[in-house]
Amino acid sequence: MNELKNYMEDLVDIHLNKLLEEYKDVCKCNRCILDIKAMALNNLKPRYGVTQRGNLFIRIDESTNESNVKIISEIIKAIEKVSKNPHGGDE
Template sequence: MLIKNYMEEAVQNTMDEILAHREDICKCERCLMDIKALALNHLPPKYVVTRKGYVYTKVNELINQFRADITVAVTRAIRVVREKPRHGEEA
């Protein structure tokens, strides 16, 4: 069994959608993780216990329920990271 924060999957899916249309953003691992962490800090965690680790329908339910909040959080996080990317830093 696993405990999983489905908000993380919901943010990842939303990020993928938004970033697919944005050519102005660095998509290195560091910047993508910074965007994800920043967005998640502004959203409520949604923990579920699961056997498989990923349930597609649950992620979609969550995205539908929180679409506006997730979009705002991801868009803000993108702006922050674009203005001050940390891919040159050590930590």
């Protein structure tokens, strides 16, 4: 069965996990992480593809500095915004 996938979500996850290690004082509850991801994704161009279930593979060029800088920039903005009004462990 084919499914539609936004590969930008995977890229945001990869960069977000690395960036959160540098932000020791930011709330990392599930709700805050989802808020950060949603804010970042809303400001990034989606990268949709059709793939077979169980065979997900990122097919976009994640190695370009320009795309990585944009992704990291949007995640940092979202982290800073959410950190000003964290949920504090609320789910």
